[in-house]
Amino acid sequence: MANFWQKARTSGLILSIVAVLFSCVLIAQQGLQLGQDFTGGYVTEFQIVQDLTTQALEQHLTPYVEGEFKLANLGTLQWQLFQPPQDNLSQPLAWQTELPADLGLQILDSRYVGAQIGAELIEQGGLALFVSLLAVALYLIVRFEWRLALSASLALLHDVLLTVAFFVLIGMEFDLTVLAALLAIIGYSLNDSIIIGDKVRELVRAHPDNPVANTINQALASTLGRTIITSSTTLTTIAAIWWLGGASLHGFASALFVGIVLGTWSSIFVSATLPQWLGLSYDNYQQKLTDKELQQLAEP
Amino acid sequence: MFAKTPSTRSFWQVRLKRICVAAIILVLALCAMPNFYQNKTLLSISPVTNEQALPSNDLVKQVLEQHQFTVAQINSNDTTLVELSRQNYSASAQQLLAQTFGERASVKVIEQATAPFWLQKLGLSPIKLGLDLNGGVLFVLKVDTNKALEKRMENIALEAQAIRVKEQLHGVRIEQNTIQGLQLVATPQGKAGLEQLQNKLLKQYPHLDVQTQQQGNLTRATLSYTEAGQAEFDKQTMLQALTTLRSRIEELGITEAVTQRQGANYIRIELPGVQDPTAAKRIIGATAQLSFHALQDQGGKQVKAEYGTVNLNPLAIFSGADIDSAQAGRDEYGKPLVQLSLSPQGGNKMLHFSRDNVGKPMATLYSEYIADSNDEIQQSSKVISVATIQQVLGQKFSITNLDSWQKAQDLALLLRAGSLDAPLTIVTERTIGPSLGEQNISSGFQALALGLSLTLAFMLFWYRKLGFIACIALFANLICLIGLMSLLPGVVLTLPGIAGLVLTIGMAVDTNVIIFERIKEERKQGSSMTCALVRGYRQAQSSIVDANLTTMITAVVLMSIGYGPIKGFAITLALGIITSMFCGVVVSAQLSQWFYRLNSMTTKGVQHG
Numbered sequence: 001m002a003n004f005w006q007k008a009r010t011s012g013l014i015l016s017i018v019a020v021l022f023s024c025v026l027i028a029q030q031g032l033q034l035g036q037d038f039t040g041g042y043v044t045e046f047q048i049v050q051d052l053t054t055q056a057l058e059q060h061l062t063p064y065v066e067g068e069f070k071l072a073n074l075g076t077l078q079w080q081l082f083q084p085p086q087d088n089l090s091q092p093l094a095w096q097t098e099l100p101a102d103l104g105l106q107i108l109d110s111r112y113v114g115a116q117i118g119a120e121l122i123e124q125g126g127l128a129l130f131v132s133l134l135a136v137a138l139y140l141i142v143r144f145e146w147r148l149a150l151s152a153s154l155a156l157l158h159d160v161l162l163t164v165a166f167f168v169l170i171g172m173e174f175d176l177t178v179l180a181a182l183l184a185i186i187g188y189s190l191n192d193s194i195i196i197g198d199k200v201r202e203l204v205r206a207h208p209d210n211p212v213a214n215t216i217n218q219a220l221a222s223t224l225g226r227t228i229i230t231s232s233t234t235l236t237t238i239a240a241i242w243w244l245g246g247a248s249l250h251g252f253a254s255a256l257f258v259g260i261v262l263g264t265w266s267s268i269f270v271s272a273t274l275p276q277w278l279g280l281s282y283d284n285y286q287q288k289l290t291d292k293e294l295q296q297l298a299e300p
Numbered sequence: 301m302f303a304k305t306p307s308t309r310s311f312w313q314v315r316l317k318r319i320c321v322a323a324i325i326l327v328l329a330l331c332a333m334p335n336f337y338q339n340k341t342l343l344s345i346s347p348v349t350n351e352q353a354l355p356s357n358d359l360v361k362q363v364l365e366q367h368q369f370t371v372a373q374i375n376s377n378d379t380t381l382v383e384l385s386r387q388n389y390s391a392s393a394q395q396l397l398a399q400t401f402g403e404r405a406s407v408k409v410i411e412q413a414t415a416p417f418w419l420q421k422l423g424l425s426p427i428k429l430g431l432d433l434n435g436g437v438l439f440v441l442k443v444d445t446n447k448a449l450e451k452r453m454e455n456i457a458l459e460a461q462a463i464r465v466k467e468q469l470h471g472v473r474i475e476q477n478t479i480q481g482l483q484l485v486a487t488p489q490g491k492a493g494l495e496q497l498q499n500k501l502l503k504q505y506p507h508l509d510v511q512t513q514q515q516g517n518l519t520r521a522t523l524s525y526t527e528a529g530q531a532e533f534d535k536q537t538m539l540q541a542l543t544t545l546r547s548r549i550e551e552l553g554i555t556e557a558v559t560q561r562q563g564a565n566y567i568r569i570e571l572p573g574v575q576d577p578t579a580a581k582r583i584i585g586a587t588a589q590l591s592f593h594a595l596q597d598q599g600g601k602q603v604k605a606e607y608g609t610v611n612l613n614p615l616a617i618f619s620g621a622d623i624d625s626a627q628a629g630r631d632e633y634g635k636p637l638v639q640l641s642l643s644p645q646g647g648n649k650m651l652h653f654s655r656d657n658v659g660k661p662m663a664t665l666y667s668e669y670i671a672d673s674n675d676e677i678q679q680s681s682k683v684i685s686v687a688t689i690q691q692v693l694g695q696k697f698s699i700t701n702l703d704s705w706q707k708a709q710d711l712a713l714l715l716r717a718g719s720l721d722a723p724l725t726i727v728t729e730r731t732i733g734p735s736l737g738e739q740n741i742s743s744g745f746q747a748l749a750l751g752l753s754l755t756l757a758f759m760l761f762w763y764r765k766l767g768f769i770a771c772i773a774l775f776a777n778l779i780c781l782i783g784l785m786s787l788l789p790g791v792v793l794t795l796p797g798i799a800g801l802v803l804t805i806g807m808a809v810d811t812n813v814i815i816f817e818r819i820k821e822e823r824k825q826g827s828s829m830t831c832a833l834v835r836g837y838r839q840a841q842s843s844i845v846d847a848n849l850t851t852m853i854t855a856v857v858l859m860s861i862g863y864g865p866i867k868g869f870a871i872t873l874a875l876g877i878i879t880s881m882f883c884g885v886v887v888s889a890q891l892s893q894w895f896y897r898l899n900s901m902t903t904k905g906v907q908h909g
Contacts, residue, residue: 045736108736114727117440117566124861132857136850143846177796180866183858184873187851188807194850195814198843226817230810233758237751237806241799244747246740248432249799256803 005217012269013277020158023165030168035175035251038122040115042083042092045074049104060103064095074247078108085115125179132186133157140190144197151274152193155266159189163259172251181255188234189263193271196223200272204280212280216272231264321890324882325776328783335426335786337415341387341573343394344410345401346379354380355401363400369393389734391436391573394553408553409573427786429572430794430868433741435734436572437580441724443541443565445534447669448722449525451679452533456505456523457482458615463500469493481524488517498523507532534564537722541567548583548717558792566727577731583713587669587720590623590699590711591616594653595661595686603665605683612663612683617653619719622646626715628708629698636708637700638715647695654693661686664699666711669723679723744798751802752778755809763816769891770812777808777876777883784875791875794868804876810847811884815840829896837889844885848877 036043052060057079058071070082083092093112099105133156140149160182167174199219207215235257242253347354357374360382364371373383384390390409397407413420431438460474460482471490475483486494498521502508507529513520525533542559545567549557558570571580593612601614625641642650654662667681685701702708756774759767781804785791819836827835855877858870 047735106733106735107731108733108739109731111730112726112728114442114725117442117727120563128857128861132854135853135857139850139853176866177869180796180858180869183854184803184851184869187854187873190850191810191847194846195843198846222821223817225820226810226813229758229762229813230807233755233809233813234803234806236754236758237802240747240751240754241802244743244750245799245802246743246795248740248795252796252799 005220006213009216009220009269009273012265013273016158016266016270019165020161023161026165026168027161032164032168032174033171034118034122035173035178036082036111036113036118037176038118038125038174040085040113040118043109043111044081044083044093044096044107045078045109046081046096047078047104047106047108049077050102051077061095061099064098066090066092066094078247080247121176125176129160129179129182129186132183133160136186136190140194144201145275145280147275147278147280148197148200148271150278152190152197152271154274155193155263155271156186156190158266158270159185159259159262162262163255166258167255170254172254175251177249177252178255181252181259184256185259185263188260189266191230192227192264192267195226196220196267196272199223200275212276216276220268220272227264227267231260234260318890321886325780325887328780328787330422331424331783331787332779334413334415334419334424335782337413337419338426339411340383340414341390342410342412343382343384343390343397344379344408345382345397345405346408347405354405360397360401363397364393367393367396369396386734389575391554391571392575395576395579398553406553408555411556425786427782427791427793429737429741430792430797431570431572431730431732431737432795433737433744433793434572435575435732435737436570437574437577438571438728438730438732439569439577439581439584439726440562440728441541441545441567441569441585442727443538443567444723444725445537445565448537449530449533451721452505453478453482456501456508459504460484460497460501462615463497464493467493467496469497472497481522484521484523486519486521488519491519494519494521538565538567540718541720541722541724544718544720545569545584548713549580551713551717552580552583554580567724573734575731575734577729581726581729583710585724585726586710586714587723588711588714589619589667589719590715591619591665591667592650593617593663593665594657595663603663603681603683605663605686610663610683610686612665616665617662618642618646618649622649623715624695626712628705628712630705631698631700635700636702636705637698638702638708638712639698640696640715642695644695650693650695650697654689654691658689658691661688740795744795748798748802748805752805755805759809759812765895766812766816766819766892769888769895770809770816772891773812773883773888774805774808776887777879778805780879780883781872781876784879785872788875791871792868793872796866797868797872800869800872800876804872804880807851808876808880808884811844811880812888814844814847815884815888833892833896837885837892841885844881848881852877 048057054071054073061069061071061081065081065083067083067086070084072080072082074080093110096105096107096110133153136156137149137153140152143149144152163182163185164174167178196219199222200216203210203215203219204212210218238253238257238260241249242257245253345354345360354376357376357380360380361371361374364382364384369389370385371382372385373381375381382393384393394407394409401407413425415424415426457474463469464472464474469490470493471487472493473485475485484494484497498510501523502510507525508523509526509529511522511524513522538561542561546557546559549559549569549571554571554574556572558568558572560568562568569584574580593614593616596611596613598611600611602609603612622643622645623640624643624646627639629637629639631637663683664685664687665681666684667679669679685699687700699711702711752774756771759770759774761767763770778801781801785793815836818840819832822832822835823829852874855870855874859867859874
């Protein structure tokens with residue numbers, strides 16, 4: 001049985017490494033489809049009374065909308081029109097008032113973002129992602145042994161990278177809420193790694209004679225219940241947001257859902273398995289233990 | 301005797317702890333209460349001056365209903381209060397009423413709390429709703445501080461020139477004026493004059509820095525802003541922009557607006573309830589400035605006027621900053637004008653100037669920043685009037701010859717609200733319709749209800765008795781979180797914020813799950829229930845703190861970069877972590893001790909009986 005787990009973990013880790021490499025290639029080749037928050041441009045969400053197909057509505061709109069535009073369906077009778085930033089648009093939003101009355105146009109949300117602020121956001125967002133990864137890694141190094149800390153940090157990187165790759169693969173837009181979701185994933189997916197790491201530490205100290213591989217198996221087995229329950233309650237609530245929260249939260253909910261599934265996976269197959277490859281052993285914890293013992297002995 | 305003392309102390313400690321926990325939950329529940337009473341949005345119509353009569357209720361109602369607004373309630377006292385049946389449309393109704401009755405009454409959109417009096421008296425209010433839940437207009441403006449600095453350096457050069465002429469400083473030359481600095485060159489004879497000039501300028505502009513160089517027999521002094529001086533200048537420019545924008549928005553009659561600094565160079569303005577951004581945009585983005593100049597026969601600054609061009613003395617007699625109040629009006633021929641009243645200093649300047657120049661012309665220069673076709677911001681100036689000074693002028697006078705009534709009104713408003721030295725550009729603009737806000741609220745809370753009930757059902761099914769405790773703790777968590785959000789100023793609920801709330805609920809059970817799994821393990825190893833409870837809670841604590849701290853780190857990072865909706869999410873997340881740690885560890889520990897002590901007592905009783 002232990003052997004089976006050992007094998008499963010090793011193959012899971014290899015699978016993750018392959019997936020990370022694949023993601024890197026995918027992101028580098030296709031690039032993210034950045035949302036309006038980052039590229040700038042005009043987005044108009046609106047409602048009409050006629051039930052039209054995308055093509056039919058596009059034909060209706062073409063004479064009125066200046067420059068190029070992209071149309072997307074948000075739900076029954078609700079649409080989104082995106083006008084990328086273009087030069088020489090005199091009145092980019094004039095169509096909102098010029099459209100014939102029989103469409104029954106009602107503007108729900110109209111946004112304009114300058115291209116310049118978008119570029120700043122990309123920089124800031126990337127920086128935030130980097131800073132939080134770094135801060136969390138630092139915390140881990142202080143709190144755990146470096147092998148566990150390194151593995152947990154790599155697991156985080158793995159989660160973020162694969163989630164971004166998922167967005168590239170599906171062709172979903174990457175906007176500001178998705179970035180927020182990525183940061184939340186960093187926080188949450190670490191939970192799993194920490195709980196398992198804590199258990200590993202506890203068991204390694206308690207049973208110094210056991211081979212580390214067995215100890216990790218034991219730690220995983222005893223935390224598996226918690227991992228599954230927490231992940232499933234969280235995923236259920238995220239599914240509720242996805243289903244009922246409206247179109248503007250779809251990207252956010254999708255990112256969180258994928259991120260948490262990946263986080264659960266990586267806490268088992270990356271952050272719990274990698275330390276063993278890096279040579280974690282009882283000796284790594286012995287120093288600390290004797291220190292403590294000495295302290296205890298020194299006390300009257 | 302000696303053995304008893306610690307046990308009584310711990311008994312009191314336990315009791316004290318229990319009381320504290322209960323008190324915290326009660327206080328937060330009280331804070332959460334006003335959320336059951338959402339604020340009402342009303343239109344308030346009040347007379348401009350005391351003598352003027354208000355339009356009658358029937359007239360107001362008639363005007364509103366002609367434009368498809370349905371009136372739910374209308375009350376008249378000193379001021380008329382109108383409640384619309386669809387309150388989200390209050391802002392557009394305000395515009396309509398202001399247009400109709402603008403000359404005799406001032407119309408404002410106000411918020412009225414509906415909570416019971418004793419709750420209001422405690423100073424408690426419901427959570428503020430963000431724009432995406434309320435509908436409204438958002439602007440993000442970039443403040444071009446570099447342009448303002450350029451302008452400031454230009455002014456310093458003009459000032460230097462004026463001082464040089466006035467004090468008759470020979471042998472001093474003013475050279476090369478850029479944003480990097482102003483260069484003054486002096487011959488050996490002019491050295492004393494140079495120092496005099498320097499000192500005068502330094503006194504007037506305290507953040508300037510001087511560097512003196514000797515080039516042969518010439519002395520070259522460079523006046524420039526140091527990095528710290530520049531930072532101070534930027535800070536002041538931003539502050540001025542913020543204050544000016546705030547008072548402009550106040551002038552527009554929007555009381556619930558949020559105007560805050562975003563990052564180093566941006567200002568974020570949220571106008572809840574407003575539906576038509578054009579009027580607000582015209583006022584907010586305007587950089588109009590007025591200044592008054594003497595005319596010159598030759599040289600100076602050539603500026604376009606109504607007929608041909610005029611030569612102005614580039615140094616203004618006084619500028620918009622000296623204006624105390626401004627009111628639009630009409631002259632005897634019905635042409636629009638703006639009546640100005642100057643501050644005492646401005647009045648003094650005007651007095652001196654007009655006394656020396658009776659019979660000579662004075663020009664009113666109107667300048668504003670306009671983005672040209674290359675998106676470069678340029679200052680465009682125009683002389684709107686050249687008038688002969690008939691008499692000595694004091695603090696009060698008027699600017700005539702304005703194109704339209706609208707222009708006169710806008711100009712008066714801008715002058716009242718204070719001027720802007722830095723040009724503003726709108727980098728983000730968003731209009732959220734009221735129906736989308738309603739839709740967002742209902743979908744957000746549906747998601748919350750579904751997420752909460754599924755989680756509760758699962759915990760009850762899986763852990764039975766312990767699950768019941770988890771459910772109570774979860775409810776306490778939700779109440780605490782809402783209470784905390786209402787209590788803290790500056791917390792705004794947005795749609796991503798509601799998503800954060802839902803997520804917190806999903807994650808909050810984690811704390812309980814970690815503890816309950818520990819307890820199960822302890823039970824398997826043969827401990828008694830009471831013992832397992834104590835050990836379970838104690839051992840799980842370090843893991844719980846670790847796990848939540850890391851999430852907290854990312855929430856804080858998110859809070860520092862995000863604005864608007866994202867900030868809403870980050871705040872809910874951070875507060876959610878605090879409340880779920882409190883409820884998951886402290887509250888549920890109290891609950892389970894209480895629950896199982898009662899239980900064990902009754903079973904003991906049964907066994908004994």
